[in-house]
Amino acid sequence: MYLQTSTFQFVLTKDDRRHIWHQPQPYHIIEDTLYHVGVESILRWCLALEEAERVFNDSHSGACGSHMFGYATAKKFLRASYFWPSIFKECILAIHKCHECQIYQHKM
Secondary structure: OHHHHOOOOOOOOHHHHHHHHHOOOOEEEEOOEEEEEOOOOOEEEEOOHHHHHHHHHHHHHOOOOOOOOHHHHHHHHHHOOEEOOOHHHHHHHHHHHOHHHHHHHHHO
């Protein structure tokens, strides 16, 4: 919300507001789309949770899915210029829930 309106929520303390104000923002809004600027200065499209789930399902187990493990899947999304704050954690947890990946691990 702060990035869009440059105003703070009322529930924030004065110290929280000062921290946000002086913190460098790795996010930019371009034409109503939120982007994350990575260390290498690449703009990555920030996905909402629903969008991230759809992209994950399509790329992991969809027609072009490769059933790669969590870290490799997260790196694949970063190379495709997608981002969400918990990308590595979410990919690893989703891989642990994937039935086909679990079967493959038990065969090894």
